[in-house]
Amino acid sequence: MYAARRERLRERCAAGGSAAALVSRPANVRYLAGAAPHGAVLLLGRDTDLLLHAGPLAGRPENERPDESLPTQVLPGTDGDPAVAAADLAASHGVDSLALEEHHLTVARHRAIGSVAPRLRLTDLGGAVEQLRLVKDEEEIGCLRIAAEIADQALSELLESILVGRTERHLALELERRLVDHGADGPAFPTSVGTGPNSGRGGHRPTDRRVEEGDFLSVCLGAAYRGYCCEIGRTFVIGTSPAEWQIELYDLVFAAQRAGREALAPGAACRDVDRAVRQVLDSAGYAEGLPHLTGHGVGLENDEDPQLAPSAMGKLDACVPVTVEPGVHLPGRGGVRIDDTLVVRPEADGGPELLTITTKELLAL
Amino acid sequence: MYAARRERLRERCAAGGSAAALVSRPANVRYLAGAAPHGAVLLLGRDTDLLLHAGPLAGRPENERPDESLPTQVLPGTDGDPAVAAADLAASHGVDSLALEEHHLTVARHRAIGSVAPRLRLTDLGGAVEQLRLVKDEEEIGCLRIAAEIADQALSELLESILVGRTERHLALELERRLVDHGADGPAFPTSVGTGPNSGRGGHRPTDRRVEEGDFLSVCLGAAYRGYCCEIGRTFVIGTSPAEWQIELYDLVFAAQRAGREALAPGAACRDVDRAVRQVLDSAGYAEGLPHLTGHGVGLENDEDPQLAPSAMGKLDACVPVTVEPGVHLPGRGGVRIDDTLVVRPEADGGPELLTITTKELLAL
Numbered sequence: 001m002y003a004a005r006r007e008r009l010r011e012r013c014a015a016g017g018s019a020a021a022l023v024s025r026p027a028n029v030r031y032l033a034g035a036a037p038h039g040a041v042l043l044l045g046r047d048t049d050l051l052l053h054a055g056p057l058a059g060r061p062e063n064e065r066p067d068e069s070l071p072t073q074v075l076p077g078t079d080g081d082p083a084v085a086a087a088d089l090a091a092s093h094g095v096d097s098l099a100l101e102e103h104h105l106t107v108a109r110h111r112a113i114g115s116v117a118p119r120l121r122l123t124d125l126g127g128a129v130e131q132l133r134l135v136k137d138e139e140e141i142g143c144l145r146i147a148a149e150i151a152d153q154a155l156s157e158l159l160e161s162i163l164v165g166r167t168e169r170h171l172a173l174e175l176e177r178r179l180v181d182h183g184a185d186g187p188a189f190p191t192s193v194g195t196g197p198n199s200g201r202g203g204h205r206p207t208d209r210r211v212e213e214g215d216f217l218s219v220c221l222g223a224a225y226r227g228y229c230c231e232i233g234r235t236f237v238i239g240t241s242p243a244e245w246q247i248e249l250y251d252l253v254f255a256a257q258r259a260g261r262e263a264l265a266p267g268a269a270c271r272d273v274d275r276a277v278r279q280v281l282d283s284a285g286y287a288e289g290l291p292h293l294t295g296h297g298v299g300l301e302n303d304e305d306p307q308l309a310p311s312a313m314g315k316l317d318a319c320v321p322v323t324v325e326p327g328v329h330l331p332g333r334g335g336v337r338i339d340d341t342l343v344v345r346p347e348a349d350g351g352p353e354l355l356t357i358t359t360k361e362l363l364a365l
Numbered sequence: 366m367y368a369a370r371r372e373r374l375r376e377r378c379a380a381g382g383s384a385a386a387l388v389s390r391p392a393n394v395r396y397l398a399g400a401a402p403h404g405a406v407l408l409l410g411r412d413t414d415l416l417l418h419a420g421p422l423a424g425r426p427e428n429e430r431p432d433e434s435l436p437t438q439v440l441p442g443t444d445g446d447p448a449v450a451a452a453d454l455a456a457s458h459g460v461d462s463l464a465l466e467e468h469h470l471t472v473a474r475h476r477a478i479g480s481v482a483p484r485l486r487l488t489d490l491g492g493a494v495e496q497l498r499l500v501k502d503e504e505e506i507g508c509l510r511i512a513a514e515i516a517d518q519a520l521s522e523l524l525e526s527i528l529v530g531r532t533e534r535h536l537a538l539e540l541e542r543r544l545v546d547h548g549a550d551g552p553a554f555p556t557s558v559g560t561g562p563n564s565g566r567g568g569h570r571p572t573d574r575r576v577e578e579g580d581f582l583s584v585c586l587g588a589a590y591r592g593y594c595c596e597i598g599r600t601f602v603i604g605t606s607p608a609e610w611q612i613e614l615y616d617l618v619f620a621a622q623r624a625g626r627e628a629l630a631p632g633a634a635c636r637d638v639d640r641a642v643r644q645v646l647d648s649a650g651y652a653e654g655l656p657h658l659t660g661h662g663v664g665l666e667n668d669e670d671p672q673l674a675p676s677a678m679g680k681l682d683a684c685v686p687v688t689v690e691p692g693v694h695l696p697g698r699g700g701v702r703i704d705d706t707l708v709v710r711p712e713a714d715g716g717p718e719l720l721t722i723t724t725k726e727l728l729a730l
Contacts (some may be wrong), residue, residue: 102472107465107489110472114721173542180534 200335565700598704
């Protein structure tokens with residue numbers, strides 16, 4: 001599998017006129033090599049590949065061992081930069097041009113590579129690996145499904161516990177503990193818990209504010225499983241019955257999120273999915289202060305291409321997992337955020353596959 | 366305080382012949398601006414400075430608000446790169462040369478800066494800010510003291526609980542929860558817990574192995590307080606009384622760690638402190654497989670300059686906080702790691718100040 005991915009990249013490089021490529025961005029190395037030990041780089045040669053890294057692999061979880069079929073070279077100590085060592089090696093094997101990830105390598109590392117191999121022509125690999133990563137295979141989607149189950153479980157267990165009086169920080173920590181209990185590598189990103197005036201705010205960092213009766217409580221968490229990140233966000237009401245404004249705001253955000261989910265289809269323009277979400281919110285007078293994104297791709301990184309935004313280019317493909325996560329925050333009052341991870345599927349296969357299945361009814365806890 | 370730090374950097378830039386500097390490395394931005402909102406950059410002009418970032422500051426903890434005296438500009442959306450916007454701004458104000466952090470900026474970002482401001486001469490700021498960060502002021506050391514207290518508390522509470530039968534992952538998570546309970550921003554780095562054959566291994570990632578009678582248990586954790594990172598590592602024995610080999614190995618690592626602590630002094634060469642540690646281990650026949658570093662600086666990053674390593678250049682100064690953390694790991698059996706954070710102080714002030722005060726006796730738990 002990893003060898004096949006490397007083969008696809010090799011073809012792209014050849015087409016781009018580069019004899020060899022050096023992959024340094026960790027998620028890209030992991031995608032092509034099966035694991036990315038700290039600082040590891042992957043050298044993709046004309047017919048042989050090599051993983052170079054500093055420090056031993058010992059003690060890593062099974063699912064973090066690199067592809068057995070991939071030769072590995074460990075650099076002594078942690079002095080050397082594996083990227084520089086790889087370029088040196090390529091040059092010494094008569095490679096004349098090397099494509100680098102200029103969106104990841106620093107200017108200083110790029111210069112060090114140039115000076116160790118002055119006759120090597122350095123080109124830009126650009127986002128070639130990110131492009132390969134866009135459409136997921138069934139094994140990757142399988143990992144995303146498990147990550148989603150884990151996040152759903154952690155969230156459902158939290159809802160069964162007493163919430164009033166507990167702080168945002170403690171709720172976030174408990175969610176992260178439960179993610180690991182259920183087999184996650186760890187949280188896919190820092191868990192966000194917002195109560196009262198903090199609710200509905202995207203990327204809110206948990207504070208010491210305690211949950212109170214009548215609050216909105218919004219939670220956004222993600223599980224990483226074998227490196228694959230899945231995200232879910234829900235908003236609840238604390239106490240017996242939600243207030244009128246809470247019901248109205250919730251119904252609005254729910255409608256916007258549903259519009260986005262229903263717009264997901266192979267061939268749909270990313271900006272059209274974003275527009276479907278925004279139109280619902282705009283029509284209710286919430287055009288201002290909306291988040292820049294209404295969704296994004298997930299995979300080996302929690303926030304990867306495609307972006308669902310007004311400025312986004314490109315179209316969706318089948319087997320591309322994305323989030324749909326509109327939110328509205330009213331300063332001083334709080335707000336609502338609803339976030340699902342779905343896999344784009346053709347109509348014939350039943351349309352978008354919802355991975356995060358926790359109910360989106362407005363629950364009063 | 367932040368203004369004074371920026372003034373010192375301004376002087377260095379002027380001396381280096383640069384009219385302006387663009388600081389992009391997050392820890393450096395935080396050091397000079399008091400906070401580093403996601404993607405923020407600091408533009409240091411001849412007489413005025415500006416913090417540029419995308420997205421609002423709302424909802425950030427008090428201690429993460431930027432220096433009030435520093436003008437701030439928020440870019441609309443998250444499309445633009447604040448570094449590019451800053452370079453554009455500098456050029457439009459007639460700045461002719463701009464020093465960049467080439468060890469942080471990617472090749473692609475550097476190119477974007479060059480193309481938005483083609484007449485701007487781009488130079489390398491290098492590690493100028495990292496240099497300023499080496500020697501800590503009393504306010505910074507105060508934060509490190511609090512971070513150390515938090516880490517000591519979390520560790521001491523864990524020792525009072527039942528350990529046998531619990532997994533490395535759960536112990537690590539509980540330690541991280543306790544860090545936050547005691548007021549840490551969060552863990553300074555992923556908490557490492559190693560039991561039995563995993564004990565004593567530097568940077569070991571917690572697994573599902575359960576603590577057993579007779580195990581060595583080694584724990585390394587760090588607390589971040591107001592961004593300042595403090596690190597502690599201890600090794601314990603599980604059960605009534607340690608085995609002979611465990612006592613011998615522990616005494617050896619303890620002696621090596623003490624030798625390192627005693628070598629800390631203003632003017633001492635970093636490599637000599639490292640050698641003091643290694644000599645003890647070498648003399649016992651453990652020259653092989655020692656970690657590359659026996660210690661490192663701490664501050665706004667957990668692993669910053671200076672390095673205590675055989676290849677390290679430079680000398681220690683007063684008010685430089687460093688870790689001393691030798692470890693020996695016997696494959697298949699486990700090992701010992703002892704890690705303290707200390708502040709280098711002159712003899713006249715009582716010598717090195719130990720921040721992490723948890724006992725280093727070999728405790729049987």
